[in-house]
Amino acid sequence: MDSFLLSLSNLASGWVVVAAFAGVLWGILGGALPGISPSIAMALLLPFTVGMDPTTALVLLASVYVGAEYGGSIPAILIRTPGTNSASATVIDGYEMAKQGRAGEALGISLMSGLIGGLFGLLVLVLATESLAKVALAFTPAAYFSLGILGLSVIAGLAGGSMLRGVIAASIGLMIAFIGSDPVSGVQRFTFGSADLLDGVKPILVMVGLFAVTEMLVQIGEPPWAQGGQASTQLKLPDWAMSKRLFKPQAIGAVIGTIEGVTPGAGGTIAAFMAYSEAKRWSKHPEEFGKGSPEGVAAPESANNVVTATALVPLLSLGIPGSNSAAILLGGFLIHGLQPGPMLFQKAPEVVYGLYGGLFIANIAMLLIGLVILGPCMWLVNRPKPYLIAFILALVMSGVFAIHQSIFECGLVLAIGVLGYGMRLLRLPVLPLVLGLVLGYLVESNYRRSLLISGGEHSIFLTDPVSALLLAIALVLGVYTGWKEFGSRMKAEL
Amino acid sequence: MNDITVDRITGALGVVLASVYVLYARSIEDSMLADAVGAAGVPTGVGVMLALASLALLLKTLRSAADDLTDEMPAPGMDASGVSRRPHAMAAGLLAILAVYVALLPVLGYVPSIGLLIGAVAWFAGARQLLSVTACMVLAGPLLWLMFDWALEIRLPVGLWPQWLGR
Numbered sequence: 001m002d003s004f005l006l007s008l009s010n011l012a013s014g015w016v017v018v019a020a021f022a023g024v025l026w027g028i029l030g031g032a033l034p035g036i037s038p039s040i041a042m043a044l045l046l047p048f049t050v051g052m053d054p055t056t057a058l059v060l061l062a063s064v065y066v067g068a069e070y071g072g073s074i075p076a077i078l079i080r081t082p083g084t085n086s087a088s089a090t091v092i093d094g095y096e097m098a099k100q101g102r103a104g105e106a107l108g109i110s111l112m113s114g115l116i117g118g119l120f121g122l123l124v125l126v127l128a129t130e131s132l133a134k135v136a137l138a139f140t141p142a143a144y145f146s147l148g149i150l151g152l153s154v155i156a157g158l159a160g161g162s163m164l165r166g167v168i169a170a171s172i173g174l175m176i177a178f179i180g181s182d183p184v185s186g187v188q189r190f191t192f193g194s195a196d197l198l199d200g201v202k203p204i205l206v207m208v209g210l211f212a213v214t215e216m217l218v219q220i221g222e223p224p225w226a227q228g229g230q231a232s233t234q235l236k237l238p239d240w241a242m243s244k245r246l247f248k249p250q251a252i253g254a255v256i257g258t259i260e261g262v263t264p265g266a267g268g269t270i271a272a273f274m275a276y277s278e279a280k281r282w283s284k285h286p287e288e289f290g291k292g293s294p295e296g297v298a299a300p301e302s303a304n305n306v307v308t309a310t311a312l313v314p315l316l317s318l319g320i321p322g323s324n325s326a327a328i329l330l331g332g333f334l335i336h337g338l339q340p341g342p343m344l345f346q347k348a349p350e351v352v353y354g355l356y357g358g359l360f361i362a363n364i365a366m367l368l369i370g371l372v373i374l375g376p377c378m379w380l381v382n383r384p385k386p387y388l389i390a391f392i393l394a395l396v397m398s399g400v401f402a403i404h405q406s407i408f409e410c411g412l413v414l415a416i417g418v419l420g421y422g423m424r425l426l427r428l429p430v431l432p433l434v435l436g437l438v439l440g441y442l443v444e445s446n447y448r449r450s451l452l453i454s455g456g457e458h459s460i461f462l463t464d465p466v467s468a469l470l471l472a473i474a475l476v477l478g479v480y481t482g483w484k485e486f487g488s489r490m491k492a493e494l
Numbered sequence: 495m496n497d498i499t500v501d502r503i504t505g506a507l508g509v510v511l512a513s514v515y516v517l518y519a520r521s522i523e524d525s526m527l528a529d530a531v532g533a534a535g536v537p538t539g540v541g542v543m544l545a546l547a548s549l550a551l552l553l554k555t556l557r558s559a560a561d562d563l564t565d566e567m568p569a570p571g572m573d574a575s576g577v578s579r580r581p582h583a584m585a586a587g588l589l590a591i592l593a594v595y596v597a598l599l600p601v602l603g604y605v606p607s608i609g610l611l612i613g614a615v616a617w618f619a620g621a622r623q624l625l626s627v628t629a630c631m632v633l634a635g636p637l638l639w640l641m642f643d644w645a646l647e648i649r650l651p652v653g654l655w656p657q658w659l660g661r
Contacts, residue, residue, distance in 0.1 A: 051646065164551045168508050171544035175515060175537070182533035185525040189533055190518065213592075220588045220619055221581025386619030387630060390612045393588075397595060398608060398638055402648045410596045414589065421585060425495075426504045444536045448529055456530050 015053065016354060019060040020361035024369050027067020032075055032083045032377040033388065036215075038068035039324035043211040044392065046204055046331055047399030054336040054351050059358025061332045065308045065325045066118055066362040069268065070370055073110040073301055074377050077103055083381075086268030086304035089276040093289065093296030100292050104236040109294050110301045111370040112238055113250050117302035118363040120254045121261065121309030125316075126356055128262070132317035136342035141449040142460050146470035148443035151320040152435060153474040163481045166432045169423065173436020174443075176201050183445040196408040205400065205409055206437055207331045209416025210423075210430050211324065212396045216389055217421045224385045235374055242294060249279035249295040253302030260303070261310025263322065268304035268311075275303035309359060315340050316352060319442070320435070327434040334438070335403075501555045508548025516541035587618055603653025604642075609635035 023045075030041030042064045049057035072084030077094035090110060097106035139147065152170050179190045180200025191197040238246060253275040260271035279299030280289040289296045312329065314320045319341030321327040333340050338348055345352060400413045423430060454460035462468045495503075519537040595611040602610075613631035621627050642648045 048646065051648075164547050164554070165504070167547040168504065168544060168551070171512075171540050171547065174540045175544075178537045178540070184529050184531075185533055187522060187525050187533040189522055189537065217585040217588055218581070221584035384621060386616045386621035387626075389619050390615035390621075390630065391634070393592065393615055394608050394612050394634060394638060397592070397611065398604075398642060398650075401599070401604075401650070402642060402646070405649065405651075407596060407600055407651075410599070411593075414592050414596065418589065425500075426507075427500055428504065447536065448531050451531060452529055 013055075013354075015056045016059050016358050017361055019052075019056045020063045020358050021365045021369065023060040023063025024067035024362050024365040025373070027064035027069075028071035028074075028366075028369060028373050029377060029380055030064065031068030031071025031087075032381055034075060034081050034083055034381075036068075036392075037084055037211075037324070038065050038072075039328050040211045040215050041068050042325055042328040043208050043331075044395055044399065046208060046328060046335075047403045049332055050335055050403050054333075054338060054348070055354035055358070057336060058329065058332050058351065058355050059362070061329050062308075062312070062355060062359055063362035063365065065329070066305070066359065066366055067369070069118075069304050069308055070111060070114045070301075070366055071377065072304075073114075073297075074107065074374065075381055077106045077110065077297075078378065079381070084268075086272045086300075086307070088269065089272040089300035090297055092276065093291075093293045096290070096292035097294070097297065102292065104234045105238070105294070106297050107235045107374065108237040109242075109246065109297045111235065111367060112243070113246065113253065113298040113301040114305040114370075115363055115367050116250050117254055117257060117305030118308060118366065119360070120302075121257060121306035122356065122359050122363065124258050124262075124306075125309040125312055125359070128310075128313050129316045129352075130345060132313065133342040133345050136318055137346075139342070139466060140464055141446040141453065142464040143466040143470060145443055145446040145450055146461060146464075146467040146474070147318060147320075148439045148446065150470045150474040150477075151318070151439055152432070152443070153478050154320075163478070163485055165428050169428045169430070170432035170436040172419075172423075172428075173433035173438075174440045175436075176206060176433075177437045177440025178444070183441060184448055194408075196406070196412075201412065201437075202335070202403075202409075203434075203437055204331045204335050204403065205413050206416050207328055207434065208396060208400055209413040210420040210434070211328070212392070213413060213417025214420030214424060216393055216396075217417055218424060219385070220389055235371060238294070246294060246298040248282060249275070249299035250302040252278045252282060253299040254306050257303035257306025258310050261307040261322075262313045268307040268323075271303040271307050272300035275299040312355075316344065316355075317342065319344075319439075321431075321438065324431055324434070327431065327438070330438055498555045501551050505548045505550075505552030505555065508544055508551065512541045512545035512548060515544070584618075588615065591615055591618060599653075600651055601653055603655055604650035605635035605639050606653070608638055 026045060027038065027041055030036045030044070031038060042061050045061060045064060049060060052060070068084060069086060072082055072087035073090045073094065074083060076082040076087040076090045077098050080091055080095040082088045082091055094106045094110065097103065136147070175190075177200070179197055180188070181198065182189055188198060253271075256275045256278060257268075257271045260268070260274065276289075276296060276299050279295050280286050283289065283293070283295050285293065285295070307323075308325075311323045311326045314322045315326045315330060319330075319339060321330045330340055333344075338344060338351060396413075397410060400410050401407070403409065420430065423433070450460050451458070460467070461471060516538055519534045519541060522532075522534040522537075524532045524534070591611065591614045594614075595607055598607045598610065609631040612634045613627050616627050616630060639650060642650055
């Protein structure tokens with residue numbers, strides 16, 4: 001009840017409401033631009049949240065995520081170019097509807113399905129997170145170490161489709177995490193004599209470099225984005241009869257989005273395509289799919305918006321970011337001195353409940369802004385790419401300098417951008433690196449603390465029941481992923 | 495680049511990185527406060543993990559190497575591994591512009607540097623309307639400065655102008 005009242009009290013906080021509306025607006029505009037993913041739109045704002053109140057900052061970032069998922073569907077429907085990866089499934093029927101002169105109807109279905117999905121996801125987030133965090137409160141240092149290993153194994157296995165590549169990327173992340181002071185003795189490690197590295201590499205710099213700078217380095221060599229959308233389209237919300245027809249695909253999207261959202265490494269794109277496929281399977285009109293079916297828009301849009309909330313379940317309860325966007329939100333927590341995980345509910349409950357309240361406002365803001373944003377979105381999509389890249393980079397470099405007024409950090413972000421570009425060339429997934437970076441301290445400090453408790457006996461990780469269980473799950477997942485990879489290679493060779 | 499070439503490069507780079515990292519980690523001196531694992535313990539373990547994963551990736555490529563040894567002539571504008579050179583050249587050029595911006599920031603200050611950055615990037619990315627590019631250069635700097643310095647109260651570098659102007 002107290003948590004509910006705390007959430008409600010945030011609805012009355014002016015700055016939280018402003019942050020939710022501003023975040024959604026930024027998210028929709030960013031999501032509508034084909035080169036800007038939700039995580040990049042969030043990363044661009046991350047440096048500007050440094051001076052804000054933590055709740056306002058986190059609501060701003062989470063609202064960008066909410067807005068970007070709807071924003072991505074606008075060019076997907078109007079110009080057959082998904083603004084975000086998770087809007088790819090929306091292209092199939094959304095663009096067909098647009099070709100039939102039903103673009104406004106498709107956009108209305110996308111908006112309403114996103115709203116329903118977002119609110120359902122929020123309900124799951126509120127109900128599941130605290131219970132999971134309470135279980136995690138009983139964790140010993142050994143269990144925390146094993147939790148870190150589990151998190152790394154899940155992401156290494158799932159992100160990018162290759163376990164070995166995931167392990168390599170996670171190792172690089174861990175290596176970056178070890179730069180600076182040793183957590184036990186305070187000895188300096190890997191600082192190369194630089195005073196600027198004594199405090200280590202801040203996750204915010206790695207995230208801005210890996211997501212924003214890398215993307216711009218890639219985008220500058222790619223052809224211009226598709227242009228020429230219909231800015232004059234009028235958005236049309238579904239009527240009662242249509243709403244009844246859309247209930248089933250939206251429910252399918254909600255269930256699949258919940259499962260995929262809480263699974264680290266899965267994400268909105270997989271959820272959207274699975275929801276599309278299942279909605280077609282269970283539809284009374286499967287023959288309409290691919291030819292402009294409203295259900296083909298509703299299911300993926302509901303699924304990817306559910307994920308915006310459910311992806312936060314493992315982050316808030318266990319401290320494990322399951323997606324790029326969740327990782328950026330984690331960066332938002334860290335720059336305010338907050339560590340997501342079970343202790344967050346003890347140390348800063350007002351921030352968590354504030355985030356819940358802010359997410360609710362963000363979903364309402366998405367509906368209100370979505371009704372009027374179509375024209376500005378298409379105007380932005382039609383801007384020449386060179387100017388957009390120039391302004392995005394100006395914003396990135398200004399934002400990075402604003403964090404600590406450090407020229408060194410501007411250079412460091414460029415170096416990390418180059419690392420991200422190299423990883424893109426070598427097809428190494430980024431998420432395991434981010435996870436290695438943010439879990440590095442947790443894994444190392446709890447490993448060494450456990451050994452201090454056990455007098456150097458490694459058996460503590462197996463005698464502690466929770467630790468043993470987590471390690472067993474990590475092992476099963478590792479073997480399963482390895483077996484799946486081996487199996488698919490064998491199949492490809494036959 | 496095909497998968498095997500990418501795997502080979504990744505594996506080789508991983509082994510080199512892991513070797514250098516482990517050697518460096520072993521040279522870390524522990525303090526009197528160190529525990530049994532020591533400051534170098536976990537980093538060494540991670541280095542070994544990286545080396546093993548990279549070696550496994552390299553070994554994986556050996557199995558299918560024979561199928562991959564086809565002598566294809568690279569297409570114009572492509573390198574031997576089939577990758578277009580232009581995107582990399584563009585990325586390198588953009589990086590150079592950003593590096594120059596970082597170098598100029600403490601010298602010229604924020605407003606001229608960010609204006610130059612915007613103009614240079616827009617031009618480099620293909621904008622050819624001189625008037626528009628110049629307008630963006632001239633207007634963006636003061637607008638961004640207002641946003642940061644006035645609205646967000648973040649102090650931005652003024653460069654060496656006070657020194658040059660004798661203040």
